[in-house]
Amino acid sequence: xxxxxxxxxxxxxxxxxxxxxxxxxxxxxxxxxxxxxxxxxxxxxxxxxxxxxxxxxxxxxxxxxxxxxxxxxxxxxxxxxxxxxxxxxxxxxxxxxxxxxxxxxxxxxxxxxxxxxxxxxxxxxxxxxxxxxxxxxxxxxxxxxxxxxxxxxxxxxxxxxxxxxxxxxxxxxxxxxxxxxxxxxxxxxxxxxxxxxxxxxxxxxxxxxxxxxxxxxxxxxxxxxxxxxxxxxxxxxxxxxxxxxxxxxxxxxxxxxxxxxxxxxxxxxxxxxxxxxxxxxxxxxxxxxxxxxxxxxxxxxxxxxxxxxxxxxxxxxxxxxxxxxxxxxxxxxxxxxxxxxxxxxxxxxxxxxxxxxxxxxxxxx
Amino acid sequence: xxxxxxxxxxxxxxxxxxxxxxxxxxxxxxxxxxxxxxxxxxxxxxxxxxxxxxxxxxxxxxxxxxxxxxxxxxxxxxxxxxxxxxxxxxxxxxxxxxxxxxxxxxxxxxxxxxxxxxxxxxxxxxxxxxxxxxxxxxxxxxxxxxxxxxxxxxxxxxxxxxxxxxxx
Numbered sequence: 001x002x003x004x005x006x007x008x009x010x011x012x013x014x015x016x017x018x019x020x021x022x023x024x025x026x027x028x029x030x031x032x033x034x035x036x037x038x039x040x041x042x043x044x045x046x047x048x049x050x051x052x053x054x055x056x057x058x059x060x061x062x063x064x065x066x067x068x069x070x071x072x073x074x075x076x077x078x079x080x081x082x083x084x085x086x087x088x089x090x091x092x093x094x095x096x097x098x099x100x101x102x103x104x105x106x107x108x109x110x111x112x113x114x115x116x117x118x119x120x121x122x123x124x125x126x127x128x129x130x131x132x133x134x135x136x137x138x139x140x141x142x143x144x145x146x147x148x149x150x151x152x153x154x155x156x157x158x159x160x161x162x163x164x165x166x167x168x169x170x171x172x173x174x175x176x177x178x179x180x181x182x183x184x185x186x187x188x189x190x191x192x193x194x195x196x197x198x199x200x201x202x203x204x205x206x207x208x209x210x211x212x213x214x215x216x217x218x219x220x221x222x223x224x225x226x227x228x229x230x231x232x233x234x235x236x237x238x239x240x241x242x243x244x245x246x247x248x249x250x251x252x253x254x255x256x257x258x259x260x261x262x263x264x265x266x267x268x269x270x271x272x273x274x275x276x277x278x279x280x281x282x283x284x285x286x287x288x289x290x291x292x293x294x295x296x297x298x299x300x301x302x303x304x305x306x307x308x309x310x311x312x313x314x315x316x317x318x319x320x321x322x323x324x325x326x327x328x329x330x331x332x333x334x335x336x337x338x339x340x341x342x343x344x345x346x347x348x349x350x351x352x353x354x355x356x357x358x359x360x361x362x363x364x365x
Numbered sequence: 366x367x368x369x370x371x372x373x374x375x376x377x378x379x380x381x382x383x384x385x386x387x388x389x390x391x392x393x394x395x396x397x398x399x400x401x402x403x404x405x406x407x408x409x410x411x412x413x414x415x416x417x418x419x420x421x422x423x424x425x426x427x428x429x430x431x432x433x434x435x436x437x438x439x440x441x442x443x444x445x446x447x448x449x450x451x452x453x454x455x456x457x458x459x460x461x462x463x464x465x466x467x468x469x470x471x472x473x474x475x476x477x478x479x480x481x482x483x484x485x486x487x488x489x490x491x492x493x494x495x496x497x498x499x500x501x502x503x504x505x506x507x508x509x510x511x512x513x514x515x516x517x518x519x520x521x522x523x524x525x526x527x528x529x530x531x532x533x
Contacts, residue, residue, distance in 0.1 A: 074390075077390070077394075116413060117413060117490060117491060117492075118413045118414055118417045118491055121414070121417035121418065121421065121491075122417055124417075124421055124425075125417050125420040125421040125424075125425055128420075128421055128424075128425025128426060128429070129420070129424060129425055131429055132397070132429070132432075135429070135432055135433075135436070136390075136394070139390060139432075139436050147436060147439075150436060151433060151436055151437060154429050154430075154432065154433040154436075155433065157429065158426060158429055158430065158433075161425070161426070177492075178491055
């Protein structure tokens with residue numbers, strides 16, 4: 001890799017980082033607006049037109065609040081907890097392909113932080129690390145409720161990670177590749193009638209989205225911060241921006257989970273008739289091949305973000321619709337329903353691949 | 366080379382931290398850091414799959430369980446049992462002997478160099494590993510999975526509620 005393309009890739013990573021933070025910021029606003037919409041209220045509308053500078057006002061509020069350290073808390077780990085939650089949340093967006101590539105003359109810029117051939121395992125690994133921020137923060141607070149929240153988070157994450165991994169294995173059996181870019185490109189073959197993975201893996205997708213709710217600690221699985229039982233759960237003792245970082249990390253996680261779902265199951269940056277559009281642009285509109293490809297790539301970025309926003313809306317919709325599970329119900333759902341279903345899905349996929357109903361993937365790019 | 370030295374330095378330091386930290390939670394966190402440096406070493410060897418799986422299995426699952434148990438039992442500096450002097454001396458001597466054996470075993474090893482012209486840099490990649498595991502070593506691979514299955518059955522057996530046992 002040349003120095004120039006390294007520089008471009010660094011720029012892409014910076015942009016992805018910025019966009020993750022921006023989307024997480026506006027998720028806080030979107031959450032309140034959607035809650036208001038679903039409950040037939042007005043919602044935040046004071047700060048700026050339609051309240052769109054509300055996140056800024058929230059940030060100012062969080063920054064100026066008193067920093068509180070509970071007595072007997074492990075101070076270093078108490079600070080380290082929210083930092084870790086934020087770091088692990090932001091790390092996983094590095095491998096997500098937000099678009100195909102842009103080509104300017106000789107320079108090719110891939111719209112993806114880094115392309116590694118174990119991309120899916122990378123995301124999975126970072127997701128499994130996400131629980132440490134919650135556990136360490138909950139433990140270091142020296143509070144019974146925080147500790148209970150931390151313990152709940154740990155057992156919940158481990159239980160749902162299994163089903164999530166098993167759901168992904170079925171996708172891997174079809175794709176034969178762990179690279180998220182490969183998986184995206186496989187979902188759309190030029191000149192052929194081709195379906196997104198969600199059509200081939202409906203059961204796997206349902207298992208995955210349930211597990212994604214549990215891994216991001218969103219309602220109906222927000223047991224680690226269950227207000228009615230645990231005061232505030234793992235962030236009971238947190239105040240000021242440390243609290244803000246925990247809340248923020250949750251929204252970044254929601255963003256990343258939405259991005260992963262749209263890439264793996266909903267075709268990522270592919271959109272219908274893209275190759276027809278490209279050949280139309282280059283043949284009848286007189287654009288060069290590269291220019292047509294760039295236009296398609298930019299439309300692909302728009303497509304992937306549209307899918308991500310749809311999933312984020314779904315996350316919020318569910319939050320304001322379903323009540324919280326009880327803890328034993330959560331565990332029963334994870335271990336006795338989702339894991340056997342995921343194993344059944346693997347067997348089913350294996351059978352369909354062997355009988356040739358799911359065709360073998362061609363590496364066409 | 367400098368990256369390797371830095372990583373080894375961090376690995377050794379955090380491994381020492383595991384042993385020397387008084388607080389069990391700190392020990393676990395140092396152990397997680399050690400696993401991360403080991404994964405970074407795998408990456409230096411271009412073994413991406415091994416690095417990712419090391420993070421998922423050890424840092425992501427096993428250490429979460431460790432931390433879970435330590436938090437659940439609320440172990441801390443005060444509850445750490447004071448071991449008798451004899452046990453400490455015996456542990457030091459046997460640990461030292463183990464070190465001696467390992468140094469003696471590795472002393473005569475000559476690191477075989479590799480030929481840069483014929484070296485296959487893709488050898489640690491996931492598809493290559495899958496081919497080797499499922500074609501050449503499929504029997505040991507399956508045997509290992511049976512071993513894991515036996516362990517799983519054993520843990521279910523131990524965790525099962527016996528008849529008449531109270532449900533908390």
